[in-house]
Amino acid sequence: MKYLILTFTFFFININFSQEKKIFFESPKNVYYISSDLHIHSVFSDGAVWPTIRVDEALRDSIDLISLTEHLEYQSHLSDIPHNNRNRSFQIAGGYVQNRPIAVVHGTEITKPMPPGHFNAIFIEDANKFFDKKKEPLSFIDGIKEANNQGAFVFWNHPMWEANRIDGIAKLDPIHKEVIDKKLLHGIEVVNFDTFSEEAMKIALENELTMMGTSDVHILIEWDFNIEKESYHRPITFIMSKNQTIKSIRDALFNGDTFIWYRDLIIGKSNNLKQVIENNLEVVSKGYGYRDRKVDILQVELINKSVAPISLNYIGQYTFHNDYKFIELEPKSSKIIYIKTKKVKEKVNLEFEILNYVVAPKTNLKTIKTITIE
Ligand SMILES: [Zn+2]
Ligand SMILES: [Zn+2]
Numbered sequence: 001m002k003y004l005i006l007t008f009t010f011f012f013i014n015i016n017f018s019q020e021k022k023i024f025f026e027s028p029k030n031v032y033y034i035s036s037d038l039h040i041h042s043v044f045s046d047g048a049v050w051p052t053i054r055v056d057e058a059l060r061d062s063i064d065l066i067s068l069t070e071h072l073e074y075q076s077h078l079s080d081i082p083h084n085n086r087n088r089s090f091q092i093a094g095g096y097v098q099n100r101p102i103a104v105v106h107g108t109e110i111t112k113p114m115p116p117g118h119f120n121a122i123f124i125e126d127a128n129k130f131f132d133k134k135k136e137p138l139s140f141i142d143g144i145k146e147a148n149n150q151g152a153f154v155f156w157n158h159p160m161w162e163a164n165r166i167d168g169i170a171k172l173d174p175i176h177k178e179v180i181d182k183k184l185l186h187g188i189e190v191v192n193f194d195t196f197s198e199e200a201m202k203i204a205l206e207n208e209l210t211m212m213g214t215s216d217v218h219i220l221i222e223w224d225f226n227i228e229k230e231s232y233h234r235p236i237t238f239i240m241s242k243n244q245t246i247k248s249i250r251d252a253l254f255n256g257d258t259f260i261w262y263r264d265l266i267i268g269k270s271n272n273l274k275q276v277i278e279n280n281l282e283v284v285s286k287g288y289g290y291r292d293r294k295v296d297i298l299q300v301e302l303i304n305k306s307v308a309p310i311s312l313n314y315i316g317q318y319t320f321h322n323d324y325k326f327i328e329l330e331p332k333s334s335k336i337i338y339i340k341t342k343k344v345k346e347k348v349n350l351e352f353e354i355l356n357y358v359v360a361p362k363t364n365l366k367t368i369k370t371i372t373i374e
Contacts, residue, residue, distance in 0.1 A: 105123055276357075
């Protein structure tokens with residue numbers, strides 16, 4: 001068994017980017033935004049599809065990194081698909097990857113009633129070790145300790161789930177505080193499937209937990225998320241990694257270097273979103289003039305390089321010639337605005353609030369763009 005696991009993990013040390021991949025967001029030169037979905041089920045717990053389908057779905061969605069996080073404690077297909085080896089789903093998906101531009105990392109979902117609820121452990125080595133000698137699942141504390149012993153990144157799943165919290169409000173119970181204090185818990189889902197929790201975001205910020213967003217898909221991804229049928233893309237966590245190795249990606253997760261693309265929202269820590277907007281919103285001067293007239297009105301092009309919209313609220317002193325302060329930039333688009341700067345200037349600062357970039361509950365990212373006029 002050990003031999004098999006080692007063989008499989010060996011293949012996924014680097015993500016193979018040799019094939020064409022979709023660029024969701026531009027990143028700085030030495031940073032890679034690894035697109036990930038680290039909460040997925042297959043028939044090896046309560047999902048409806050075979051593990052290889054998850055790999056194919058992720059490839060279609062240009063996802064770089066997935067983990068099949070089967071419930072340890074909830075196995076609805078066990079009588080039809082008996083399996084003593086809880087690593088099977090990872091082995092099947094991992095063995096199927098071959099030279100495709102995707103990595104599968106080993107994970108599992110520790111599934112307890114609330115409190116404490118459900119927890120994903122990612123980068124585990126052996127899911128069978130989450131059971132005692134009688135083949136019973138370990139207690140929550142022993143399970144989360146085992147995950148940490150295996151070097152796993154552990155995050156709290158759907159703390160806002162209405163089946164667990166009748167009011168949908170994520171909050172900490174003493175058991176959660178205990179695992180945070182003991183540094184056994186490293187992240188929290190602020191987005192799960194079709195829910196976004198500002199309360200979970202507050203917990204993340206106050207306790208230095210990494211923000212995560214996942215699909216938690218059980219049926220076909222297309223049935224839950226299909227942009228052509230006017231539902232949204234799956235939630236994607238972008239891991240801001242120094243390179244494409246699994247080590248660097250894991251380090252970034254532990255460091256809190258993530259942002260989440262959920263519906264039209266970009267969610268994450270302020271510093272992380274600052275980097276995203278710096279690299280994806282470009283503001284270029286086209287000089288003074290309006291139509292054919294040489295007047296003291298500045299023409300500026302706003303460019304959105306990302307796959308998500310950028311909803312701007314201009315909060316500076318100027319007024320525009322055509323637009324009000326709200327400016328919507330569609331994905332991968334540009335727009336010309338005319339700024340009445342009163343005097344002709346060599347440099348103009350434009351201050352914006354980005355209405356769909358969320359950095360804390362009820363708080364949007366602010367940014368200043370400096371334009372040099374030639
Ligand atoms: Zn769950
Ligand atoms: Zn789940």
